[in-house]
Amino acid sequence: MARGDWEGVFACLEPDNLTRIGENSVAHFMNGGDRAMQTFVALCGEHGVPDDKVSRAARRWSAWR
Numbered sequence: 326m327a328r329g330d331w332e333g334v335f336a337c338l339e340p341d342n343l344t345r346i347g348e349n350s351v352a353h354f355m356n357g358g359d360r361a362m363q364t365f366v367a368l369c370g371e372h373g374v375p376d377d378k379v380s381r382a383a384r385r386w387s388a389w390r
Contacts, residue, residue, distance in 0.1 A: 351382060352386070355383065355386045362383070
């Protein structure tokens with residue numbers, strides 16, 4: 326596998342594992358305090374994640390904790 330071969334990386338991963346990786350990454354930001362949450366919101370904005378989805382994720386996480 327060559328460096329930057331993201332198609333190859335994702336082809337090796339099961340969808341459930343990708344979901345778990347994503348969930349853990351989001352949880353890391355949401356557990357990191359205000360500065361981490363601001364970074365998370367900014368990254369979501371840079372990558373076109375709709376604000377309502379980010380807000381919903383934050384509300385779910387707050388309720389779960």
